[in-house]
Amino acid sequence: NTITVEINTDEPIEVERDKARITFSPEDGDFVTLTCVVQIDSEYVDLRGEVLEVTVIEPSRLIPGRGTVTLVTDGGGEIQAVDDFYSFEMALLGNNGTYRPQIGDKVQFEAVENEFFGKRCIRVKLLQQAQHKQPQQHPPQQNQPQQLPPQPSPQQPLPQHQRQPNRPSGTDLYEDKFGIRIIGEFDVTFSNVQESVERVVTIRNESDKRHKIMRLFLPRTTTQLRLLEPQAHSQTFLFPNETAQYRFEITSNLYGRSRETCTWNFGGGFKIARSFNIRTGEDGDGTSEQNPSQAVSARESYFKRKLAALNQSRSRKRYIGGRRLCKTPNFVAHKIGVYEVPKDLFELVAGSETDEIVQEQLSAPPYRFDEPLTCGNYRHLFHTALFLEEINQHIQFRKYDQERVQFVPQDKYLALLMAGISESRPSVIPGDMVYASATWRDDAAEFQGIIHKVLADRVLLLFDNLFHQSYNGESYRVHFEFGRGQQRKLHHALDTVPKTLGMEYLFPERITPNEPLMNVVLNEREEMVLCNSKEDIDNNDGNDGDDKERKLPWYNQRLNLYQKRAIVNVLRGEVRPLPYVIFGPPGSGKTLTSIELTLQLIANVPQSRVVVATPSNSAAYLITERLAQSGLLKPGEFVRLVSMSQVEQENIPPALAPYCATVSIGDTHCAESEEILVTENGMRMKLQAKHIGRNRVTISTCSAFGTLMQLRFPPNHFTHVIIDEAGQCLEAETLIPLSLINQTVGSVVLLGDPQQLGPVQLSRYTEDRCVRVSMLERLLTTSRLYAVDRDRFPDSFGYDPRFITQLRVNYRSIPSILSVYNEMFYDGMLLPNQLENTADDVKLLGIMHRILEVKRETPDYGLFFFGVDGTNKQAPDSPSWFNNAEACTVLRVVQKLFLKGYEMQDIGIITPYLMQIRTIRRLFDIASLDAPKIGTVEDFQGQERRIIILSTVRSSSALLQHDIRGMLGFVANKKRINVAISRAKAALLIVGNPRLLGRDPSWQEIIDRALNNNTYVGCTLPPRNHRGGADGGNI
Template identity: 35%
Template sequence: RAELIRGKHGVEIVSDHDQGNGNIRFPVVPGEPRTVTVQVQNRGTEAVTLQRFQPRHQSRELSFSDEQGAVQGQSLVLHPGGTYPIRVRCLTTCNGHFSTVVFFEFTKEPDESFSISRYVAAVAESQLAKDLGPSAPFQPYEASLQRLVTVITEDGIPPNSSLHNELEREIPLGTYQYPKSLKDTILLGPNSSASSRWAAMRSLLEAPLQPENYYQKFQLLLHLEEIQMEVDIRRYDMQDVPMVQDRALLVLDVRRRVPGVAESRPSLLRGDHLFAHLSSERDHSPLVQYKGYVHSVELEKVRLGFSSKLLKKFVNNLKFDVTFTFSRLPLQVQHRAAVLAMRRGLFSLLFPSASCHKSLFPGPFQPRWFDRKLQSNEEQCRAVTHIVTGMSRPAPYLIFGPPGTGKTVTMVEAIKQVWTCLKDARILACAPSNSATDLLCQRLIKDIAPQNVYRLIASSRNYREVPADIMPCCNWDSEQSSYVYPSKEHLKRYRIIITTLVTAGRLVSANFPPGFFSHVFIDECGHAVEPESLVAIAGLLAPMDQETNPNGGQLVLAGDPKQLGPILTSPLAIQHGLGTSLLERLMLHNPLYKKSSGGYDPQFITKLLWNYRSHKAILKIPNELFYDNELKVCHSDGLDIRNLYCNWEELPKKGFPIIFHGVCGEDQREAKSPSFFNTAEIEVLLHYLKKLLQSQGKGNCPIVSPKEIGIISPYRKQVEKIRKAITSLDRDLQKVPNIGQLKVGSVEEFQGQERQVILISTVRSCSTYLQFDQTFRLGFLKNPKRLNVAITRAKALLIVVGNPAVLSKDPHWHSFLRYCMEEGGYTGYPY
């Protein structure tokens, strides 16, 4: 690009609206034509000929003209000292960013030719868009070179570990560090002295997963992910940050300097640690660094326990350089799970080939349903029946739950029926996240007395985040103000234990007798990498065996492989299968779970079909693209909230509660953040948001509270800017009661949730970085699972704001866009 924009042979392209770096940018107002001039100057000593003036693509809003027809293809001689003007006219009906690249092609005697280019953009934007614009020019991230320096580490003070821990640790947890040679192999690449090691690594990565390579392959994939995590976390290191003292702790204010921390990047939990050294000593050798343990995290303030040596010399606002770390515990328990799977021969669970056809239930299963609504849903009843009778064993039973079909309801009913009908059953119920695990617990204790259920929570969790209704059955001890971990004997009294997948590792360490747990249920299994699901299985669930374990070994997995999988950072690990959950792998590669012409085999898997969430218009495209058009809209008795917005006056077409508002915006970045934002889309989002919140009861707009509205965007910076616009810049929205309850977040943050109204900002308006997005699984394009999750969060109204020209390049978005246009739901930028 530098070569293309550079003036040559004395020829320069100039304008009053030059922004530098080959950019010409000028403001316009919708509905008012504006013309600016670009001058072609010959400052050289010889004549040159402008042979051709060529815009790279035609723009509806931008047109070019000149006196002598150069724009129409006429050549033009420009003598030394001469200047020739070309006019650029813009007329737009809406706000946005309208641009093209133009090429000026010249010749000079004897037969030399050369080109100069300019990026020409007209921008129509509101004051809000200007206020949200880049805070500083974008600077690409550059990893700082690590100096080789001797480091002396002063250990800090961990948080109060008076927690009552009687839970045995009989099975050790190794460190499972990656070998340094592996990191060297990755850094050096295939064409280096490490080429033989690279070839061996590729050979293992590309081999299909099977019992013979199960542990080795997952060990390598987890190592690759950890190496990438180490690289990524360096982006969050801080320099020259002040701390203040609060009794025996130092307080670090992270939000202003690490924009991602409030969104758990880097994740900081109680018990984690970071390193800090005095900024004034950063060039010293040896360098004294202080290890600080996280005692608490409250919004942007992190309280840290450092050594008394640091506290003695500390004064308020002393400046530090801070290096973040991440907890390795989740990686360690996953490594151990893969080892235990191999040692304990769990392959009839992980690579099932048949069922033993042995029922756990004598005679026909005729349950008393806890949730009466299930009786009218054939698929839910069938799934529960097969789970209780255990006829899939030793193979796992799968509940394939598309959005809004009651997957968790089905799993909870199955747990209740197993608990009621099989008196010897002992159940472990898990999910990847605390929120999903809490939900299982909340729904179970509606019908099962809390003294029969134990919710085991990790000590790193802030107890204030634990829902009040599960406090009576969890391990928080309010008298001691800490979490307690009862002995194995104590935990054996409970027939239902509920934990996150990682915290189930504590139960593995305790070494419960083989076969103690007869059933393991994993909800949201599609969100977890396979070794994470394995933590709740290996060492806790013995496979069903006719001789040694005839009544146990039932594994139940619920999820949706068409929705988002686990969040990973290593492209190499993603490419070779770490992003494929256990549920998805079984459905993709195991014949027992394959769909045949007659559908799925109900002995092993049930696909839920009745959607209770979305208006039929919202469900139509996801149903066609991802679910073989099998989903059915469940009709409601009485007032159906799915129809609330069908007559809203803002709809382009009444009765069709989807708006696709086309915007021709601009991809922007700022300062050192690589994340994109698009202010033109935020303007449109706020227009609709205000109509929803301020027109309640008028224009057929129902009354809706902010907590029933969700705004989704795939880029962290766009999420940040939307929040800022709502809470700081727009005075009307600031006055709306409970506006703080309106959630703005990424697609991942909304998975498993629903709202009456969903607004989506797609952000991307330029094709330049789409390959970058695809490589790192960013954005909506080339990531159909993200599109599926975003659309299917909405119950009654879906508003999508995006650039139709860019989105239509993706086949899934193209289908959605075409559908909106055919149904009359498209508005905004003419397309």
């Protein structure tokens, strides 16, 4: 006497009735919640662990209500309430036989959710009897066969060979029984949406007794299935060997896989169901849904073998060098070491066949890579992490090697055609190298080509002049190598900063209070006031006073209180030189704060020389543009340093060219010192240290500042370092701009959000280790000086204002979207700048409601979830994934938005996989539409759009465990989820498989929000998932 419950694991749970407390009488299809005793680890319940005991079974949702009985049959009927119809079966009502519903009765009921009936009543209580009398029920006439009496055991399955193939596992609702067979073609395939087909389902009575079809129940929310004939309420007697036919029209409205279930109720209280399995837009394409761990392992083993063979062949060869992006000077002020990868570490990683061997050796001496980070192992662990990343680059670069290629002359370059090279990972950038060797001679010298430009489908190379002059279309074997310049700078910074700033700076434990650098405070009107003495600070009451010079103006009049507090705290600098952290969640104005801070330093600290660093070129250009627009700084007072690769790629915005310059690392004391060159657009080339030093503000990326480590500056030249989006920087990247200052004169400000994406490293051997977090996150999570203490600092939300300020006002999202990531990731600390939806927001949300056909009455909620049960696939030569059903859904939504007047710049499409990006772009090309920006989460960090569409791609529950652990794992990465959903200003549409995503608590919360607000559409939802120590499922 057991109950079988399907849950979101591989196997259903069998529950013995007499060993669990059951609060109602469960039936097939009921959604229930199980309270379980489960195997646990040290911190949380493991959903994939073993259920030891089920103690309670109760409905997932108990729905009380009132309504009117509108249908009564021999076996049951329906109640119409204000919001919906509720089904009941006479034999299953918990009324102790005291009341049988009649048409027109006013009743009170309790119902549960059911997969087949929608909502099923378990109790019905009469409130007011119908005014009319029901007609007398007469027994059948003698010429009519007797109806079957209620059966004591209503379910008697047919033999295995007669069962229907479309039956879901774990329930016998789909079993033919009592001699009734339901026959039809239930698998339906469409190539596109809005296609239709008819299907006929035949019900045959193969018993020797009469049966009665009481009613057909159709899915209440379906838009794909329509009964043409007969009517669903039609009651039909089936005599022995007779048949009844039902004709359906099926119209594809959803890409991917979906299921529409019909349930026939028969006299005697038994039911039989069939499901139409609909598959739309998923054609065979030679790709596979393989196990990714096996695919990645096989691919990497192949690359390792190629690397070993390459190293062996190259050890005997010499090469003729190519032409570099810029000439290397003979004399530099400070040389950077080579930092070659240790041979034993390279052989361990590149020569081992399994990860287990590598992980075991890395944990043991001399690497000790599992040890916690300390002052003693700081340099060792970070150097090792950089070496591991470099080895991974060597291995992964083998994907670009080719056995036989030809070059194509293009202007002064030789082009090597490579489809999709600009989007490939690892990235190929200017400065990387291609070595060409003759296929007809193994002993010939190699020719080194330097990559100068990377285009969509080719790289442009400069070899030695002789090679260009003699090349006549011959075929060459090529292999790629990446430039090590940036890696060497990271190693150099790791060796430099511990000496100049000291380990006590990197691991702060003690506070050494200083007198304020500037005696500034905020008065009651949020004005910044400069005080001449401590007494002035203590006595400041917010009055204007007579001295107008005491007030310092804000350059941005729209700053909020928290931004002003952050700037005042930095200007005071009471714990300098320790880093000051400005913790800025999405849309809180971090970049505006950094710009205002820069302007205040320039205006009020005459001796300041400010370094402004960012992790990306786009962020550095944005800050340059805002500083230029301020009017406070003129050309010559600030400079944006750019790399030669930016020049070669022509990535510099023309309007910013007069503020940009490249750097010459040649020592200015040497005779070979070069003159500055000014291009036609005003950009300066070959700027030397003496020229850079004249600027009050120097802006660049963290990595590009590495060039300045080789220059000679006067002692204490740079006074302030501001790093925007510091949470995205490797610690070694952060150390590069920090290497330009010292303890005696130097203040550092880190702006960022530890809840958003951190540094990008592709070596899986650094995954989940301390070396993979940013310096900002490490300080916030490990240093007691930066820790939250709400008892000591209640007025600043637990943070010591001498060390950290949290920005709280969100300028980006409408309240309904903000509430999602605010409550999930920021403990509700964020405040909306926009308290209500604007007219434009309401218009957009109304259009989204109509496009998606959601059921919400008022279009005022911005989160939508479109369930697509598609298939994720991989091409044989790629580790990336794509999902054609999701891609088609995205295209269809964007097409409708375009028809409503929205433009490319209004929409952003985010997806975690490069192959999905290409798939979506291909569909836009086929449709002859200009595509909006399509990119990964990393591509969109720091950006926003009015409409964000997120395609999650993964759809195979069998591969879920790899998804969670995988290097590009999207399902369970909270930081990636946070960034993805916080890009939207007014509308956020998530396209994904709820059965897969619902297994992760964060995604389940998002799905629940869409469900609770009636903004979920798409494929049939799975049973409710695990919540608070209980397993949700359906019987």
